[in-house]
Amino acid sequence: MSSQATSTGGAAPEAAPVALAVTGISKSFAGVHAIRNLSFVARKGEATALIGPNGAGKTTVFNLVSGVYGVDAGAVTVNGVDVTHMPSRRRIGCGIARSFQNVRLMDHLSVLENLLVGQHIRAASLTDLLTPYRLFPNHRWRQEARQALADNGLERYANETVSGLPYGVRKRVDLVRATLAGASILLLDEPAAGLNPSETNDLRDHLNLLVAQGLTLVIVEHDMHFIDSICSNVVVLNFGEKIAEGPLSVVRQDPEVRRAYIGDGEN
Amino acid sequence: MSGYLTGVLVVLAFNVIAAYAVYLPMAAGQLNLGIAGFMAIGAYGAAFLTNEYGWSMLAAVPVASAAAGLVGLVIGFPVLRTHGIYLALATFALGQVIAAVFLNLEVVGGAAGYTLSAYAGPYVVFAAAIGVVLVMLYLSRTRFALYLTAVKSDPTVADLMGISVRGVQVAAFALGAMVAGFGGAFYALHYNFVEAQHFNVLLSVFTVLYVLFGGAQTVWGPLAGAMFFTLAPEALRFGEQWRYAIFALFIILFMAIRPQGLITTSLFQGFRRRSNEASP
Numbered sequence: 001m002s003s004q005a006t007s008t009g010g011a012a013p014e015a016a017p018v019a020l021a022v023t024g025i026s027k028s029f030a031g032v033h034a035i036r037n038l039s040f041v042a043r044k045g046e047a048t049a050l051i052g053p054n055g056a057g058k059t060t061v062f063n064l065v066s067g068v069y070g071v072d073a074g075a076v077t078v079n080g081v082d083v084t085h086m087p088s089r090r091r092i093g094c095g096i097a098r099s100f101q102n103v104r105l106m107d108h109l110s111v112l113e114n115l116l117v118g119q120h121i122r123a124a125s126l127t128d129l130l131t132p133y134r135l136f137p138n139h140r141w142r143q144e145a146r147q148a149l150a151d152n153g154l155e156r157y158a159n160e161t162v163s164g165l166p167y168g169v170r171k172r173v174d175l176v177r178a179t180l181a182g183a184s185i186l187l188l189d190e191p192a193a194g195l196n197p198s199e200t201n202d203l204r205d206h207l208n209l210l211v212a213q214g215l216t217l218v219i220v221e222h223d224m225h226f227i228d229s230i231c232s233n234v235v236v237l238n239f240g241e242k243i244a245e246g247p248l249s250v251v252r253q254d255p256e257v258r259r260a261y262i263g264d265g266e267n
Numbered sequence: 268m269s270g271y272l273t274g275v276l277v278v279l280a281f282n283v284i285a286a287y288a289v290y291l292p293m294a295a296g297q298l299n300l301g302i303a304g305f306m307a308i309g310a311y312g313a314a315f316l317t318n319e320y321g322w323s324m325l326a327a328v329p330v331a332s333a334a335a336g337l338v339g340l341v342i343g344f345p346v347l348r349t350h351g352i353y354l355a356l357a358t359f360a361l362g363q364v365i366a367a368v369f370l371n372l373e374v375v376g377g378a379a380g381y382t383l384s385a386y387a388g389p390y391v392v393f394a395a396a397i398g399v400v401l402v403m404l405y406l407s408r409t410r411f412a413l414y415l416t417a418v419k420s421d422p423t424v425a426d427l428m429g430i431s432v433r434g435v436q437v438a439a440f441a442l443g444a445m446v447a448g449f450g451g452a453f454y455a456l457h458y459n460f461v462e463a464q465h466f467n468v469l470l471s472v473f474t475v476l477y478v479l480f481g482g483a484q485t486v487w488g489p490l491a492g493a494m495f496f497t498l499a500p501e502a503l504r505f506g507e508q509w510r511y512a513i514f515a516l517f518i519i520l521f522m523a524i525r526p527q528g529l530i531t532t533s534l535f536q537g538f539r540r541r542s543n544e545a546s547p
């Protein structure tokens with residue numbers, strides 16, 4: 001079980017296999033370093049938090065891992081496959097899917113149709129492409145999507161057009177869509193932002209369930225209580241660099257972390 | 268059916284087919300301003316094959332449409348690298364080039380035009396248009412149509428979901444070209460005469476207008492747009508001199524008030540919700 005394949009120190013005591021490894025990645029935009037020589041791993045069946053002040057580079061990490069941008073240096077490995085130079089479109093096939101901080105659903109489609117798009121990687125055959133699923137209300141892909149909505153208490157929105165829905169609902173649909181790719185690693189960018197306390201509780205239970213099922217989560221979140229109840233490992237970014245890593249209770253005592261958060265009102 | 272009515276309905280049939288040829292790429296967010304060029308390929312293809320080789324319509328039409336689709340496929344790859352106004356310009360130029368080629372092609376009569384001996388009657392043309400509508404309705408029920416909307420709506424996210432954005436766009440463009448060729452083939456066979464000048468910019472622009480007016484969000488939009496544009500000017504015949512001015516004014520006002528077109532997804536959702544409320 002001991003996989004010491006990565007260079008990051010201070011891993012969990014009984015280390016599970018590495019699902020996602022980010023090794024020495026850097027990225028700058030027009031000469032400004034957004035990410036600088038960042039390394040961390042997310043282990044299988046665990047939730048890893050990526051935290052840091054606004055503009056620290058958290059979303060950029062997700063963009064680099066999912067391939068929206070290419071890295072300037074370093075490597076990204078997903079389930080043992082080096083995806084550093086793989087086109088973004090093919091990375092989901094390696095078992096990694098993501099949600100978006102600023103909800104990116106297809107506005108003119110219904111909730112159910114958005115989820116069907118999320119299933120694409122598992123429904124990519126020519127038969128799937130040309131089956132008139134809309135003529136069959138109980139077609140298996142629709143059933144599956146409806147079930148996923150029911151699991152999240154969202155079934156009543158199935159046929160609503162996305163653009164008319166409240167932010168909290170769209171945020172949760174964005175997450176459900178990410179889960180429907182059948183990926184083993186999920187990158188979730190502020191999944192609890194804009195949710196009310198009861199919705200946040202439901203989300204926490206749902207994410208813990210996913211972890212219990214063996215999924216690997218990487219969660220960007222500002223709500224420390226939320227992180228505390230899900231994530232076993234926390235990576236702290238500041239100005240694109242990792243300044244601390246470990247369990248939340250340890251990390252939040254770190255003087256550099258406290259300094260980074262001064263005035264941020266979070267710690 | 269009176270000769271006048273039949274004539275109008277035949278024009279409607281051709282306009283409906285052309286509208287769907289523009290609709291397919293537009294559903295994926297691509298403006299094809301050169302649709303007339305692909306119609307010309309279908310028209311000249313069917314004319315040439317029936318005239319020179321004595322092919323039956325049954326063989327000539329599919330081959331001529333496939334040729335238009337193939338040109339769309341081959342040209343779609345480089346052309347769809349461009350976006351927005353550049354894509355519009357590229358497809359516009361493409362349509363012009365294709366028409367110019369036929370204009371100078373002596374084997375098909377050049378500028379004098381080309382007369383056909385095979386003939387497709389009005390009912391054949393109606394059947395062709397109905398066939399196109401049915402195929403489009405079928406496609407609109409598939410994942411392919413879903414991906415067209417997804418690619419148009421957010422190409423970055425569609426790509427991250429594993430959808431080949433370029434693949435979908437090129438497929439839509441080529442399929443549209445094929446539909447245009449199909450319509451062009453029947454156009455030639457019905458009127459028994461083709462001339463390159465017919466496949467001009469105005470034809471392309473008008474067809475785009477049908478789709479914009481009807482709405483590109485749903486599969487019904489192009490049908491509604493083509494019907495409106497074909498039938499409304501006929502209905503306005505009482506004010507002969509002013510009818511095009513009145514018509515144009517109406518279009519401008521309409522597009523200002525409802526830029527998303529006549530038929531939209533929210534319109535359908537409104538219907539659905541109302542019928543849900545009606546049933547217990």
Ligand SMILES: Nc1ncnc2c1ncn2[C@@H]1O[C@H](COP(=O)(O)OP(=O)(O)OP(=O)(O)O)[C@@H](O)[C@H]1O
Pocket residue numbers: 029034052053054055056057058059060061101
């Ligand atoms: N496409 C881009 N072009 C230019 N600069 C960018 C781009 N994407 C990110 N940046 C810059 O990189 C830095 C990190 O941004 P990023 O969005 O990753 O921060 P974040 O940690 O997610 O912040 P927040 O908590 O506000 O979401 C910022 O300075 C941002 O302006």
Ligand SMILES: [Mg+2]
Pocket residue numbers: 058059060101
């Ligand atoms: Mg962010």
